[in-house]
Amino acid sequence: MGRLMQLLKYLSDYKGYFTLNVVFNLVGVAFTLIGISSMMPLIELLFKADNDSILDFLQPNPHNDFSRKYLEYEVNHWFANSISEASSFIEGKKRTLFIVCLFIAISFFFKNLFLYLATFFLAPVRNGIIADLRNDVYQKMLNLPVSYYSDEKKGDLMSKMSNDVMQVESGMIAFQRFLREPIQVIVFLVGLFFISWKLTLVVLLLLPLSALFVSIIGKGLKRTSKKAQGQLGQVLSVVEETLTAIKLIKGFAAERTFLKSFKKYNKRFYDLRNRQIRKSSASSPISETVGIAVFAVVMWIGGNIVFDENDGLRGATLITFLMYMWGLLSPIKAVIGAINNLQVSMVSMDRLDDILKADEKSERFGGVKINAFNKEIKLNNVRFKYEDEEVIKGVDLTIPKGKTIALVGHSGSGKSTLADLVPRFYSVSEGSILIDDQNINEVDVQSLRKLTGIVTQDSILFNDSVRNNLSLGVEGLTDDQFIQALTIANAKEFVMQLESGIDTIIGEGGGKLSGGQRQRLCIARAVLQNPPLLILDEATSALDTQSEKLVQEALEKVMDGRTALVIAHRLSTIKNADIIVVMDDGKIIEQGSHNELYAEKGHYYNLCTMQELN
Numbered sequence: 001m002g003r004l005m006q007l008l009k010y011l012s013d014y015k016g017y018f019t020l021n022v023v024f025n026l027v028g029v030a031f032t033l034i035g036i037s038s039m040m041p042l043i044e045l046l047f048k049a050d051n052d053s054i055l056d057f058l059q060p061n062p063h064n065d066f067s068r069k070y071l072e073y074e075v076n077h078w079f080a081n082s083i084s085e086a087s088s089f090i091e092g093k094k095r096t097l098f099i100v101c102l103f104i105a106i107s108f109f110f111k112n113l114f115l116y117l118a119t120f121f122l123a124p125v126r127n128g129i130i131a132d133l134r135n136d137v138y139q140k141m142l143n144l145p146v147s148y149y150s151d152e153k154k155g156d157l158m159s160k161m162s163n164d165v166m167q168v169e170s171g172m173i174a175f176q177r178f179l180r181e182p183i184q185v186i187v188f189l190v191g192l193f194f195i196s197w198k199l200t201l202v203v204l205l206l207l208p209l210s211a212l213f214v215s216i217i218g219k220g221l222k223r224t225s226k227k228a229q230g231q232l233g234q235v236l237s238v239v240e241e242t243l244t245a246i247k248l249i250k251g252f253a254a255e256r257t258f259l260k261s262f263k264k265y266n267k268r269f270y271d272l273r274n275r276q277i278r279k280s281s282a283s284s285p286i287s288e289t290v291g292i293a294v295f296a297v298v299m300w301i302g303g304n305i306v307f308d309e310n311d312g313l314r315g316a317t318l319i320t321f322l323m324y325m326w327g328l329l330s331p332i333k334a335v336i337g338a339i340n341n342l343q344v345s346m347v348s349m350d351r352l353d354d355i356l357k358a359d360e361k362s363e364r365f366g367g368v369k370i371n372a373f374n375k376e377i378k379l380n381n382v383r384f385k386y387e388d389e390e391v392i393k394g395v396d397l398t399i400p401k402g403k404t405i406a407l408v409g410h411s412g413s414g415k416s417t418l419a420d421l422v423p424r425f426y427s428v429s430e431g432s433i434l435i436d437d438q439n440i441n442e443v444d445v446q447s448l449r450k451l452t453g454i455v456t457q458d459s460i461l462f463n464d465s466v467r468n469n470l471s472l473g474v475e476g477l478t479d480d481q482f483i484q485a486l487t488i489a490n491a492k493e494f495v496m497q498l499e500s501g502i503d504t505i506i507g508e509g510g511g512k513l514s515g516g517q518r519q520r521l522c523i524a525r526a527v528l529q530n531p532p533l534l535i536l537d538e539a540t541s542a543l544d545t546q547s548e549k550l551v552q553e554a555l556e557k558v559m560d561g562r563t564a565l566v567i568a569h570r571l572s573t574i575k576n577a578d579i580i581v582v583m584d585d586g587k588i589i590e591q592g593s594h595n596e597l598y599a600e601k602g603h604y605y606n607l608c609t610m611q612e613l614n
């Protein structure tokens with residue numbers, strides 16, 4: 001129920017519509033009652049053979065309290081009057097029948113009109129809450145730290161965003177039932193008591209039985225449902241991974257393997273869904289069977305009361321009672337169905353809650369805002385672990401403003417990880433990173449990241465124009481600025497040759513470009529944003545000598561006069577860096593200029609000889 005409260009929190013923005021919904025529901029239910037009640041005298045006076053009872057009802061009302069008998073008499077009195085006003089009884093009955101039929105039709109017209117209006121005004125509430133929820137989840141996805149995504153499966157997140165949000169929506173439909181049906185239940189219960197409290201007690205004794213029956217089924221359903229949702233997440237995860245790796249899968253002719261694993265997950269989902277649907281569809285026939293049994297028992301007992309005649313319950317009134325009871329059963333059935341729906345959607349709400357309540361950790365917004373750095377960035381005895389094992393083992397490093405620092409070292413030595421710590425994609429486990437003596441943990445994370453431009457190891461591009469890929473939403477950039485950045489990144493020539501120049505759409509992940517072209521676009525993007533600190537993680541992917549040279553030149557031009565942290569695998573690129581830092585197993589083992597380190601004949605020297613560089 002805690003989850004339900006959370007949904008209700010969203011509701012508070014829609015009070016106006018919500019109130020209209022409740023009001024129209026009330027009016028609609030009142031018309032239902034009127035419509036059903038007006039059938040009673042039909043049986044009593046119109047279809048009974050003898051005319052004596054009509055004459056009986058022409059007398060003034062002998063009851064003067066507000067009891068069932070009083071009301072019965074009043075209605076029948078009106079009917080008797082209406083019939084006797086005509087030239088003959090048969091004419092009167094025909095005329096009255098017409099009036100009653102018209103009245104019933106009109107009552108039900110209004111009933112439906114008002115219940116429709118209620119739904120009409122509920123639509124913006126229902127959809128509004130869902131839209132709000134979706135916005136919240138999306139915003140949360142953007143706010144969550146990078147580390148969250150190494151643990152969570154993307155497919156599962158997608159499934160939460162689409163499927164679970166939809167489940168919550170169907171829960172909202174169920175919720176609507178909770179607004180309407182109880183009103184109808186109360187109104188009809190009052191009607192029942194009014195007619196016969198004895199019979200009503202019988203009804204009240206029997207009804208909880210059916211509720212108990214179905215709630216037991218509901219419990220099992222909730223468990224299956226949670227499993228099924230999780231399983232769907234796994235299915236989608238496989239789809240997600242396949243789409244990102246489609247070229248690789250085809251390249252290695254691994255379609256069979258992937259299909260097999262997909263079928264396995266899909267089969268599990270299929271089994272769970274079968275169980276879920278079988279359980280949920282059992283609830284409706286079970287509740288109807290139980291409902292009819294209750295109905296039969298009440299009819300039997302009620303019929304006996306009528307035969308007894310001591311109580312004075314009239315046959316026609318018993319039929320009205322039974323019709324009220326029918327009017328009572330269907331909303332109860334609906335509520336029970338709605339409870340099942342709600343249980344399913346609460347499971348989805350739980351799953352969404354996992355995201356909504358996820359710890360944003362280092363992504364704390366707020367804190368000191370900085371918009372420049374003047375002196376240096378300093379790493380003090382920085383240690384970091386992704387999980388249990390330390391990856392960065394005590395690094396001290398100073399990046400003075402205007403200098404280029406190059407990180408070199410074997411694969412897996414922690415270079416990319418170290419670079420990720422500066423814009424706080426991950427927070428240091430121990431030690432500190434200071435920007436002009438200010439600990440970055442106390443700095444507003446967005447203002448910190450505005451200081452750093454990143455070119456990651458895997459060139460990340462969107463299926464959009466070159467222009468939008470470079471500007472990343474920054475507005476008001478002139479064409480000259482784009483050309484300048486592209487020139488520095490050695491990308492101008494090929495971009496100009498694209499069909500629509502810088503407005504060419506470059507395909508999913510930049511798929512219409514070569515690897516080297518993609519890298520150079522990413523470099524151009526970082527240059528265009530012109531950040532105070534540039535972090536370049538040179539891609540390891542093998543490029544041909546020609547495009548490797550273009551990328552290298554681009555990097556060299558970029559480093560010139562900028563503060564940059566460059567991770568390079570081709571040592572020729574960083575030969576001219578101010579400081580070269582050699583990393584091994586999470587530690588700095590050598591540090592100095594190319595000439596110094598080369599002369600030392602240590603680790604760096606070995607790396608150089610391996611790449612035949614002197």
Ligand SMILES: Nc1ncnc2c1ncn2[C@@H]1O[C@H](COP(=O)(O)OP(=O)(O)OP(=O)(O)O)[C@@H](O)[C@H]1O
Binds near residue numbers: 411414416417457
């Ligand atoms: N998201 C992650 N979760 C857990 N461990 C990780 C993660 N990313 C990297 N690692 C581990 O951290 C260590 C350092 O990785 P890192 O990517 O920093 O190396 P690198 O020096 O950049 O290597 P390369 O030259 O191949 O790019 C590796 O042992 C790697 O397995």
Ligand SMILES: [Mg+2]
Binds near residue numbers: 415457
């Ligand atoms: Mg790396």
